[in-house]
Amino acid sequence: MHFNKKLEKFFLLIIFIALGVLAKNYYTSHTFKDQPLSQKNQQRITLKEKEILQNMRKAFGYEKHYDLNVTDKFPGRLYGLTTFNEGKITIYLNKKVMQESMDYMVESVIAHEYAHALMFSLGHFEEDSGGHTEQWKEICQKLGGKDCRPYVDQKEIIMSKMPF
Ligand SMILES: [Zn+2]
Known part of the structure; x- marks a missing residue:
């Protein structure tokens, strides 16, 4: 049981990191399109x-x-x-x-x-x-x-x- 909880936390962490990366990519590509030319x-x-x-x-x-x-x-x-x-x-x-x-x-x-x-x-x-x-x-x-x-x-x- 103890081990499963740890595993669960681990996977939650992975999911949050993945979401973070996705959000960052989304932000980068959109800011590039919407901003005036650098x-x-x-x-x-x-x-x-x-x-x-x-x-x-x-x-x-x-x-x-x-x-x-x-x-x-x-x-x-x-x-x-x-x-x-x-x-x-x-x-x-x-x-x-x-x-x-x-x-x-x-x-x-x-x-x-x-x-x-x-x-x-x-x-x-x-x-x-x-x-x-x-x-x-x-x-x-x-x-x-x-x-x-x-x-x-x-x-x-x-x-x-x-x-x-
Ligand atoms: Zn041409």
Whole structure:
């Protein structure tokens, strides 16, 4: 009997520890989503944009800056997308995937979307292969994108306003 009581206490303790870990994970993932972007991540994005603009000047002789929004209102796991709406070009990055993919975001996604934006600016609206033409790829590489391949199975150039 004595032994069983001890065992019971032991299992109760395990359950409380497990609940604690669960609560902590829940808290961490939710605070990350609901909080504004951390200063460190914001800084990485800003620095990368500067670098991309410098690369643009080197390759094309001009710098074109686009509005870049970080949002958690994206459907699904898409990294980023670029919209062309009545002449206005906007880049969106998905905050929901930043926690696990921030390096990819900084090294590849920003240049990837900037290349779509620049293609729009140059008057290219081809939607074949989701806008991932040879010219797009070349621009992405010149802007310093580390991985200039389309994201798997995703359409992310949009010729309209986003619903948010
Ligand atoms: Zn793309």
